[in-house]
Structure formats: C-alpha cells, structure tokens
Amino acid sequence: MSEALQGLIYGLGVATVPANLLAALMGALLGTAIGVLPGLGPVAGVALILPLTFTFDPTVGLIMMAGIYYGSLYGGSTTGILINIPGEAPSIVTAIDGHQMTLKGRGGAALTLTAVASFVGGTIAVIGVLLFSPVLSEIAIVFGPSEFFALTAGGLLVLSRITGGSFASGFLPMVLGLAMSTVGVEAVSGYDRFTFGTQDLLHGFSLVPVVVGAFGVAEILMMVDRYANRIRPPAVGWRDLVPTREEVNRSWLPWGRGTIIGFLFGLLPGPSATMSSFAAYRLEKAVSKNRDKLGTGAVEGICGPEAANNAAATSSLVPLLALGLPFSTVGALMIAAMMVQGIQPGPLLLIQHPDIFWGVIVSCYIGNIMLLVLNIPMVGIWVKMLTIPTHILISLIIVIASIGAFSVHNAIFDVWVLCGMGLVGYFLRKMGFHLAPLVVALMLGPIIEKHFREALYLSNGDLTIFVESAISVILWIVVLVLMLTVPLAKVWQRMSARRGTLEAD
Amino acid sequence: MSDSRDFSTAKARIVTGVIAFVVGGIYLWQALDLPVGEMGAPGPALFPLFIAALIFIAAVITLADGYAMLSQDETFYLPAGKPLRQCIAVFGALLFLAVTLPFLGRIISPFVTIFIVLASLSGMPWWKQFLWSAGLTLFAWLAFVKLLGVPLPRGILGV
Secondary structure (H helix, E strand, C coil): CCHHHHHHHHHHHHHHHHHHHHHHHHHHHHHHHHHHCCCCCCHHHHHHHHHHHHHCHHHHHHHHHHHHHHHEEEHHHHHHHHCCCCHHHHHHHHHHHHHHHHHCCCCCHHHHHHHHHHHHHHHHHHHHHHHHHHHHHHHHCCCCHHHHHHHHHHHHHHHHHHHCCCHHHHHHHHHHHHHHHEEEEEECCCEEEEECCHHHHCCCHHHHHHHHHHHHHHHHHHHHHHHCCCCCCCCCHHHHHHCHHHHCCHHHHHHHHHHHHHHHCCCCCCCHHHEEEEEEEHHHHHHHHCCHCCCCCCHHHHHHHHHHHHHHHCCCCCHHHHCCCCHHHHHHHHHHHHHCCCCCCCHHHHHHHHHHHHHHHHHHHHHHHHHHHHHCHHHHHHHHHCCCCCCHHHHHHHHHHHHHHHHCCCHHHHHHHHHHHHHHHHHHHHCCCCCCCHHHHHHHHHHHHHHHHHHHHHCCCCCCHHHCHHHHHHHHHHHHHHHHHHHHHHHHHHHHHHHHHHHCC | CCEEEEEHHHHHHHHHHHHHHHHHHHHHHCCCCCCCCCCCECCCHHHHHHHHHHHHHHHHHHHHHHHHHCCCEEEEEEEEEEHHHHHHHHHHHHHHHHHHHHHHHHHHHHHHHHHHHHHCCCCCCCCHHHHHHHHHHHHHHHHHHHHHHCCCCHHHCCC
C-alpha cells in the first residue's frame, strides 16, 4: 500500500512535468478526434503516432499513446450516440441506448453522462492499477523462461479464442502473425530467415505498416464500399448537455458496476474494452432497477458500458507495465515504442524505469480529468468534425498512413507492406477473421521464441521443463479452461435448446 | 448494375484454407534450409518448424470451418459497379504513392494521390479538387517534413 502511495506521489511529479502534461492533452484531444472521425480507429491512430514518438522522450511518447487510446474510446461513443454510427467497437453498446436518448432529445445529456462514466471508470481503474501492478511485478521477477513461455504462448492462444467467431477466425490470423514475426535476421545466431535474399526483409515486418495497413487501409476500403449514405448529426446546444437529477441518480450504480467489470476484463488477454462494454450492458439488463427500459434510451445502458470500456483500457496497463506483455493491439504498439527506445519491458521496468512506470499510470488519471473538462464544452466542435466530407478524410488518411509507414525505417518497402496488409486485412475482415491476434502475435512471436529456446537450453532439451513448476501448470490449466469455456458453453446452449424443443413437442 | 455482390463465407473460408496450406508449404520449405540444432541447443529452424506445423493445423481448421458452414447461408458482400471502381481507384492511388514517392518526391506524389482520390470519390469540379489537393499536400508537408522532420524523398525534380 505504502509503495503504491509513494509511487503515486512520484508519478504525480513525473506526469505534471509540462512536456508530459502537454503529451496527455495532445493524446486526449487527438484520440477524441480519431474516435469521432470515421476511417481511423484507436489502433491505426496509435500506430501512426508510434514513429513520431521515437523523437520524444519515451515517457512523453507512451503518455501520448495512452491518451489517444482512451480519448478515442470517448470520441467513438459521441458518433454512436448522435448518429448511431459507433466510431469504435467498444461504443457499439453505448449507441443502443445513447442514440435512443438522442431521438428523444436527450443526446446532450447522454454525452455528458458518457464523459462522466469514462472519467469514473478510468479514475477508479487507475487506483486499481496503482495497487495491483507493483505486486504483480514482484511476483513476475521469480518467473523463469518456462513460466513466461506459458504466459505469452498461453495468453496468445486465449486471445485468438476469445476475440469472437469460430476457432479458425482468430487462430489462422494468429499463426500468420507468428510466421511473420520470424522473418528477418534471427537474434541469437544472426541467420537470415525467410528473406528470400532481399535486403528489405532483413529487419523483418515492422509493426506500424502492418497495423496501419490491416486496420487503417482496410477500414478505408470498407468506408469506400459503403460510401453512399452519410448522416448529418443533430445540433447539440449548451443547455442540452445538462442531465436531469433523475438521470444522474440512476447513473451511480451502473458507473460502479461497469468500472469493476471493466477493470477485471482489462487484466485478461483479448479485446477487453469491447468485451467489458458488452458484459456491463448484460449486467445492467440482469440487475438494473430499470432493466425493462434498456434499449429504449435508458441512462443505465450508456453509463455501465462506458465506465467499463474506459476502466478496461486503463487496467490493460497492468500486464503491459508489470509483465511487459501486450495482450491487445494497442499494448503491442506501446511495447514496440519502449523497445525502439532501448527500454526492456518486463517486471524490471518498475526498478529500472520508475519514471515510465508511475508516470504513465498517473498520467492516465490526469488525461481522464482533461477529457472530462475539455470534452463536454467541446462537444459542439466534435460534432462539427462529423461534417467533414469523407473524401477529404480518406485522401488525407492515405497520405498520412503512407508517410507514417515510411518514417519507421525511412524505407519505401514499409509502404508496400502497408498496401499488402491493407488488402489482406480487407479480405480477412470481410470473411469474418479477426486481426488483433495477428498483430499481437507479430509482437509476441520473438518473445515466445526467446523464452522457448531459453527453457530448452536450461533443461538440456527436456520438454518437461514447460510443466515443471507449479506456476506454469496453473497458467496452462487457466489457458485450457478459458479455451474450453466457449465451445462447452455452445454445446450446453445447443443441448438446452434441444431439450426445450422436445419439451414443447 | 448492383452496388455489391454476395459471396459464400463457407466457400471463401475453404479457399483461404487451401491458400494457408500453400503458404505453410513454402514456409516449411524455407525453414528446412535453416540449421535445426539439437533440443538442448536449438537452432534458428526449430521455432519456425513448430510454426509451420501450426500453419498446417490452422489450414485444416479453416477448411473444416468452411465445410461446416456449407449448410448455412452466411454470405459477405464485395463491392460491384461504382463502389468497386471507387475502391480500385482509392487503392490504386495508394499504390501510385508507393511507386512514385521515391522519384516524384514528397510534393508531386502526394498531390497526385490526393487528386486521384478526390476525383474518384468527390464529384467536385476539377479546380476544387486541384485546390483541395494542393491544400492537403501543403498540410502534410508542413506537418511531417517541416514540423516532425520526416526525411521524405525529394524525387528527381528536387522538391
């Protein structure tokens, strides 16, 4: 507890340095704009910022990236509430009741309650991160290669399984990402692998062109093929932004419930912000006093999910900072930002770079305050941004994406990778495959290989090392349970449905 | 002409499974050229060999997934007609930028790219497209070259 308190004070000192405050402000504003505008989601937005952060101090870069992430979650719900087009996946649930509130003339109040929900979720999650991360870091210091192998390989498997759809929908992209991660000069022996004799492939596939291509370019192509109908957002005045006393009173419990759910989901591998917002909505449907009104414009339907997705975005920093493991696409990008600057992510980050560890955590809290203070008065500006013609956005995004990809190594090859991944991402998404496992596997691949080979060296090739320690066994059991939960639940549902049909007959 | 064409998700997954097999074959063929080492001192081929096996497993699972879906009517759409032409134009503009950036440079290449996108999507008169292209190119140049110092190529004309 005292360590967390000392960390909080130290982090406050780091986060309130003018450069870091500016980074949090820029991140929050840029993120909100990215969330509001169609075409660039949080992932592609953070990926585009990544090469630019190489010129900054690492703490500044990471604070800005985190700000973009949670800012975009807030911005995504603005479009969902006003025009029923959620900017990001986690905002889909918010749009259900939020847009119904807009139709009833309560859109402004919905925006205010959403901003407060994001603030509550983010703030309480920061406290959880402060308490939880140092403890996990201390535990992780005793981890050996086999435990890290179980954590990384198992976490990746779980991610591929719980991103949704059939097993193949996540597993095939994950394997593709792992294969891509082996391209280039191998770290231990210096062998060229899968380069086909080309210089360009020697440094392997960089994360930025892959992510911006698979998420940004693919999204642009999706936008073009459904380009026909654009909806004008309604005007929102100052007075509309004030919620009624009843609306505020009904929001307290959903804020609390959503925060707890979001924090827990953020600790797990997977698209935690999206999953937690759906789970929070389901919880409101089950326990809320006004559950019958959900779907018709109930504040519970926006407050629970919004608190949840912001809490999840914040608590996903726990595995990232304490273990150095990215279990989300944005996490993978943040790890990449650290590694490029020569910072080794992992349990020792707390000891070697406390400024990054505590500074980033506390800046999340400051960023959330900035979002609350700035975004409610700026709602009118965000709404106006929705009127920017799509063709202007698309042309600008294409140029920015290409320059962003180029700037990683100042190599035109990365622009070609961007084009290729854009096409691959477009078709895979059309066919219902999920791209997050591909990106996380590309990032985790070298880490998994490192721990795999280290474990084999240590055990002189004895494969039982992977299940020798109690921690490894527990981790693999958790992976097995999580992997089997979805198919078993489906079998259970099918059996229940069949039983119901038989009884009805 | 319709704006889209529906395709069977099941058949698309079967084709994807077959492509995954081919990719797995090429990957395995390349991995076998690397030293495997021993289990106690693994070489650079060992991990890729595991991944090759995973690619084949993923291919089988994707094929099985596709065959299991054949009985369902699930489809996805791809653009046709005008939206298809627009998609090709936008992607073509991106390819144009990738091809021409090294020799047309940081001003002309983005300008033409933006012009192609606006011409295919906007329906503006040509002079408006020209002005917008110039303005957006200037914005990109100021932001990336001047402010952030990205060393974009100058091209054969030196701009």
